[in-house]
Amino acid sequence: xxxxxxxxxxxxxxxxxxxxxxxxxxxxxxxxxxxxxxxxxxxxxxxxxxxxxxxxxxxxxxxxxxxxxxxxxxxxxxxxxxxxxxxxxxxxxxxxxxxxxxxxxxxxxxxxxxxxxxxxxxxxxxxxxxxxxxxxxxxxxxxxxxxxxxxxxxxxxxxxxxxxxxx
Amino acid sequence: xxxxxxxxxxxxxxxxxxxxxxxxxxxxxxxxxxxxxxxxxxxxxxxxxxxxxxxxxxxxxxxxxxxxxxxxxxxxxxxxxxxxxxxxxxxxxxxxxxxxxxxxxxxxxxxxxxxxxxxxxxxxxxxxxxxxxxxxxxxxxxxxxxxxxxxxxxxxxxxxxxxxxxxxxxxxxxxxxxxxxxxxxxxxxxxxxxxxxxxxxxxxxxxxxxxxxxxxxxxxxxxxxxxxxxxxxxxxxxxxxxxxxxxxxxxxxxxxxxxxxxxxxxxxxxxxxxxxxxxxxxxxxx
Numbered sequence: 001x002x003x004x005x006x007x008x009x010x011x012x013x014x015x016x017x018x019x020x021x022x023x024x025x026x027x028x029x030x031x032x033x034x035x036x037x038x039x040x041x042x043x044x045x046x047x048x049x050x051x052x053x054x055x056x057x058x059x060x061x062x063x064x065x066x067x068x069x070x071x072x073x074x075x076x077x078x079x080x081x082x083x084x085x086x087x088x089x090x091x092x093x094x095x096x097x098x099x100x101x102x103x104x105x106x107x108x109x110x111x112x113x114x115x116x117x118x119x120x121x122x123x124x125x126x127x128x129x130x131x132x133x134x135x136x137x138x139x140x141x142x143x144x145x146x147x148x149x150x151x152x153x154x155x156x157x158x159x160x161x162x163x164x165x166x167x
Numbered sequence: 168x169x170x171x172x173x174x175x176x177x178x179x180x181x182x183x184x185x186x187x188x189x190x191x192x193x194x195x196x197x198x199x200x201x202x203x204x205x206x207x208x209x210x211x212x213x214x215x216x217x218x219x220x221x222x223x224x225x226x227x228x229x230x231x232x233x234x235x236x237x238x239x240x241x242x243x244x245x246x247x248x249x250x251x252x253x254x255x256x257x258x259x260x261x262x263x264x265x266x267x268x269x270x271x272x273x274x275x276x277x278x279x280x281x282x283x284x285x286x287x288x289x290x291x292x293x294x295x296x297x298x299x300x301x302x303x304x305x306x307x308x309x310x311x312x313x314x315x316x317x318x319x320x321x322x323x324x325x326x327x328x329x330x331x332x333x334x335x336x337x338x339x340x341x342x343x344x345x346x347x348x349x350x351x352x353x354x355x356x357x358x359x360x361x362x363x364x365x366x367x368x369x370x371x372x373x374x375x376x377x378x379x380x381x382x383x384x385x386x387x388x389x390x391x392x393x394x395x396x397x398x399x400x401x402x403x404x405x406x407x408x409x410x411x412x413x414x415x416x417x418x419x420x421x422x423x424x425x426x427x428x429x430x431x432x433x434x435x436x437x438x439x440x441x442x443x444x445x446x447x448x449x450x451x452x453x
Binding site: 046077078081 | 177182186188189190193194196197
């Protein structure tokens with residue numbers, strides 16, 4: 001079930017990334033991180049870590065530097081582990097907190113990415129700060145919004161509406 | 168005990184495995200300046216100690232071979248040089264001998280600018296002084312004109328006389344021999360005496376009356392009255408002086424010519440009786 005959820009999430013992430021890229025959005029949210037964060041909910045470390053691998057590989061295929069498959073996979077696995085570890089020790093329920101956590105995860109991932117590139121290539125390729133902050137903000141916003149939306153009892157509301165229509 | 172621990176560590180193990188896998192995959196792709204991938208670079212870095220060890224071994228083996236070859240070469244050169252040094256040392260000794268001989272000859276010629284006819288230069292090869300008799304061996308003999316009773320002189324003075332002459336060698340009696348005697352003259356009063364060898368390397372003068380003035384360092388010369396030695400040849404210097412009795416001095420001479428340091432001597436022809444009796448030839452032999 002979780003695998004299907006990951007597959008759907010990743011497919012949507014790919015579509016969203018492509019769509020926003022076509023729209024030339026300067027700082028699009030990290031949809032793949034949202035998928036990983038979804039896996040990490042409730043402290044599922046193994047699921048988050050395993051989910052980070054395909055998410056990162058897809059991101060590498062879509063937006064990674066040429067000929068470097070595995071770069072985002074590394075960071076996504078790492079971020080997935082961290083998020084799951086945090087989720088297993090604390091309860092983060094408020095959308096604002098979730099958004100902040102995701103924004104922080106974007107920053108951590110960027111730092112890990114920069115460090116990894118420095119290790120591998122020998123030069124520091126840090127992203128533009130404002131773009132990074134924008135990406136962190138949008139990711140946090142979208143993640144917080146999705147989290148808030150996920151907390152809404154849509155099924156119960158729909159059942160209630162259906163019952164009201166019948167009566 | 169290990170299983171629960173491993174199970175508890177499963178997320179971390181999974182994380183480490185996945186991250187390592189990513190790193191390996193990445194390292195196989197990233198190209199460093201110089202064209203190598205990071206993986207190749209890391210692999211080379213990991214293998215470099217082994218490569219260095221192999222290189223060191225090969226270098227050490229080459230050095231050892233070179234050392235052995237150099238050692239052989241150096242040993243051969245050393246042997247050659249040692250031989251050359253020995254040869255040169257021999258040459259040097261010969262040259263020194265020749266130089267000494269030349270100096271002696273010059274001294275002899277200076278002392279005896281006109282040696283009498285029949286004078287033969289000779290080398291004093293050996294000196295026998297271990298027993299009571301003191302003799303020497305010359306490298307010239309009868310075939311060279313060395314005859315018995317020939318007078319042997321050195322630049323310093325009288326050395327002895329020939330007592331036996333073979334075809335190519337001759338034996339001489341040194342003045343310090345216990346059986347040798349020579350008539351001498353003391354310089355201050357022209358008093359005659361007899362000098363005899365003491366068998367120890369020295370010469371003693373006998374029969375000099377105490378009324379005769381004698382001083383240390385006086386040069387005593389041959390008198391020519393003994394029928395063996397010509398007159399006027401230096402015999403020795405007074406080294407010790409004492410009254411043996413009320414009548415005679417006890418005089419010790421230091422030989423004028425030390426046979427131990429002489430290698431080149433002249434052998435004069437034997438003195439003729441007519442010379443002893445006052446002929447002029449004897450005095451001319453100085």
